[in-house]
Amino acid sequence: MSQPIEVDRAAAGQLWADYRASRPFLPDEPDVPVECFGDSPELADELIAFVIDGPKRATAGLVAAYAADGDELSRIGAHWVACDGSGAPRVVLRTHELRVGPLHSVDASFAWDEGEYDRSLESWLDSHRRFFRRECERIGIEFSDDLEVVFERFRIVWPPELAD
Template sequence: METPPTDTSAAGLADNAPVDRSAAAGLWEAYRAARPELATDAEPPSVEQFGDHPELTDELLGLVIEGPKRATASLVAEFAAEGEPLPRVGSHWIACDSTGRPRAILRSTELRLAVIDEVDESFAYDEGEGDRTLAWWRDGHERYWRRATARLGFEWSPDLEIVLERFDVVWPAEIAD
């Protein structure tokens, strides 16, 4: 069984590079030109990175590009802290690697709010991380959210709301579902 990382602090973790918004806009325009029937968002998509440090960011993005990761989970408080609205079914977002380079456009297919104890085996499996079990998922995510809440200035609690999101990879064409 693969073991989640044991570090629960943000100390010693390098930062990701800022996202390249110009390159992300170019990727979005290429997708809009090729798939206008899907690229109907009223606003440009958010441009984001998985994880909170380069190693994790690139590992998670690799799972997206290679195929097993088709879900993600974020604290509602993370969206609030960034002044971002919660995702909507059908909305898009651009995933960047740790250098800030946009690598994939994702389209939300399912969303729900939950707390950690309401997450099921199916969702944990669809996240594609670790050994894909619920136990691994809960342990790894709690460790991540302890770092995230510390950065946001409050303490992790298992009753914090989580956005559970499933997605499809829609662009570039060579990695699309």
């Protein structure tokens, strides 16, 4: 397991400020999360490329990992800044759908929307079971297909040339 990625908060703040300046009607969100997908620089680069190149419009995370890290679950309408493996902010995302359920409840539609690899349910389960096992080891719990997962769909809202 690699070290956490140090994100460039100043650059993320500027990306967020640019987006906010273009949308003055949005409610204030003082603590917009700045995060990377995955758990290594290599995986973060791979996954942000899936977002920027178009097919990835969903993500999934263990509820237990959110709790262990002291992070709140996302909410519909919330924004976050996604960074690459070097910690550089690349896009502002906005959550438009959330569901919490056991890992085994994922369906083919969600796997397709997550836009990774061949986009099949089998591939999704294989890669996410591996990732969630690493997360469970990191936070000290036992892996199970019954663990609660946040299934989140999002849109790119900034920069404008990438916005959905």
